[in-house]
Amino acid sequence: MNVLIIGSGGREHALAWKIAQSPLAEKVYCVPGNPGIQRLKKGQCAGLNIKDFAAVSRFISENGVGLTVVGPEDPLAAGITDTLRKEGHAVFGPVAAAAQLESSKAFAKAFMKRQGIPTAAYEEFNDPDAAIAYVKAHGAPIVIKADGLAAGKGVTVAQDVDTAVRAIQEAMVERIFGDAGSHVVIEECLVGEEASILAFCDGTTVVPMVSSQDHKAVYDGDQGPNTGGMGAYSPAPVVTPEMQTRIEREILQPVISGMAEAGSPYQGILYAGLMITSDGPKVIEFNVRFGDPETQVVLPRMKTDIVPVFLACCEGSLHTLTIEYDEAPCVTVVMTSGGYPKEYKKGMVITGIEEAESDPDIIVFHAGTKERDGALITNGGRVLNVTARGATLRETIDRAYNAVRKIHFEDVHFRNDIGHRALARG
Ligand code: AMP
Ligand code: GLY
Numbered sequence: 001m002n003v004l005i006i007g008s009g010g011r012e013h014a015l016a017w018k019i020a021q022s023p024l025a026e027k028v029y030c031v032p033g034n035p036g037i038q039r040l041k042k043g044q045c046a047g048l049n050i051k052d053f054a055a056v057s058r059f060i061s062e063n064g065v066g067l068t069v070v071g072p073e074d075p076l077a078a079g080i081t082d083t084l085r086k087e088g089h090a091v092f093g094p095v096a097a098a099a100q101l102e103s104s105k106a107f108a109k110a111f112m113k114r115q116g117i118p119t120a121a122y123e124e125f126n127d128p129d130a131a132i133a134y135v136k137a138h139g140a141p142i143v144i145k146a147d148g149l150a151a152g153k154g155v156t157v158a159q160d161v162d163t164a165v166r167a168i169q170e171a172m173v174e175r176i177f178g179d180a181g182s183h184v185v186i187e188e189c190l191v192g193e194e195a196s197i198l199a200f201c202d203g204t205t206v207v208p209m210v211s212s213q214d215h216k217a218v219y220d221g222d223q224g225p226n227t228g229g230m231g232a233y234s235p236a237p238v239v240t241p242e243m244q245t246r247i248e249r250e251i252l253q254p255v256i257s258g259m260a261e262a263g264s265p266y267q268g269i270l271y272a273g274l275m276i277t278s279d280g281p282k283v284i285e286f287n288v289r290f291g292d293p294e295t296q297v298v299l300p301r302m303k304t305d306i307v308p309v310f311l312a313c314c315e316g317s318l319h320t321l322t323i324e325y326d327e328a329p330c331v332t333v334v335m336t337s338g339g340y341p342k343e344y345k346k347g348m349v350i351t352g353i354e355e356a357e358s359d360p361d362i363i364v365f366h367a368g369t370k371e372r373d374g375a376l377i378t379n380g381g382r383v384l385n386v387t388a389r390g391a392t393l394r395e396t397i398d399r400a401y402n403a404v405r406k407i408h409f410e411d412v413h414f415r416n417d418i419g420h421r422a423l424a425r426g
Pocket of ligand 1: 273
């Protein structure tokens with residue numbers, strides 16, 4: 001069969017790379033895709049508008065697509081799965097009602113409260129004056145979150161009351177996130193180490209993948225504003241086998257049973273962003289899709305063919321499969337355009353990817369690239385994800401940075417300390 005991936009970033013390149021290894025996949029289409037995906041032997045990008053679900057449905061019918069995998073959250077929240085399923089297509093990703101776990105923080109918090117899933121204490125506000133009064137009464141540190149989708153940038157972890165008040169004004173009065181900020185959630189600040197668990201779900205069964213950890217801040221030492229993710233590694237040693245069991249029992253299982261009881265069985269990837277606290281795992285957020293850049297370190301470790309896993313999720317037969325992973329760790333370093341996550345330039349010529357990939361344990365996933373007159377140029381904030389496999393974490397990190405040093409474009413930025421927390425644990 002042919003497979004279609006929706007999206008265009010590093011996550012989608014990693015999905016295409018993994019799906020292309022399946023003997024079941026003839027062609028791997030990607031809408032809109034990127035040059036890295038186009039360069040795969042089975043890869044083919046198509047310039048459709050992913051907001052036009054009717055056009056996507058026609059594309060599926062006309063191109064013998066037997067499975068569609070949705071990368072980003074926006075089309076899921078807008079109901080791409082609902083529409084394509086009605087047309088009889090197999091789609092991996094939740095329906096819009098279930099995607100509210102990510103698209104509305106207020107929905108997610110109320111759901112967790114009902115299900116008894118551990119998370120930070122919180123209050124919701126529609127009125128900026130009431131929100132400011134709450135923050136002044138409560139004190140800092142405190143966390144301010146725009147309710148809707150804000151591309152990972154709608155969260156402020158405020159260490160003092162002034163910063164919290166400023167974040168409320170920006171979201172609710174100045175509307176820097178548009179309507180996503182008309183409603184805010186104010187949360188208790190959790191203390192601990194973060195980890196991400198991505199799990200395959202088929203509506204009744206949930207099967208977690210190996211753990212990973214993202215690095216959200218733009219500068220070394222976790223300084224500077226939050227980004228979509230500056231690098232990741234897998235496994236995350238903070239997720240011990242005992243912690244993994246608790247995560248499954250206290251978080252993943254109750255999500256699957258709660259969503260089924262609510263009449264929106266959860267099918268697709270459930271991404272739990274966790275804080276591992278001294279009281280155990282607590283949910284920071286749910287996402288309803290593969291993480292970016294976590295996918296770039298989890299999929300290279302997966303030994304099992306992923307296409308039957310996706311199909312089993314669509315058919316409700318996930319319990320029949322065993323999914324295996326390599327023990328060896330994986331690390332990805334995100335190379336960005338200077339200035340990201342704020343203003344940055346596009347159109348810089350990129351060189352050195354082939355040299356970097358001359359090491360068979362390096363894969364360079366494209367995130368924001370474009371071809372112009374046969375040359376590869378930068379076309380986004382996050383440009384490349386340089387991914388390494390190795391025997392130990394130290395060796396893997398060194399290998400990733402060796403490859404990063406072979407790749408050049410003007411104004412490049414990357415963090416030098418990806419994996420630092422895991423190294424500190426020894
Ligand atoms: P989110 O978009 O909800 O994942 O939040 C972005 C980042 O803000 C998270 O990865 C955490 O680093 C931080 N964060 C969010 N909520 C909390 C919280 N309640 N306590 C501490 N840090 C948080
Ligand atoms: N790496 C964070 C995310 O995918 O939301």
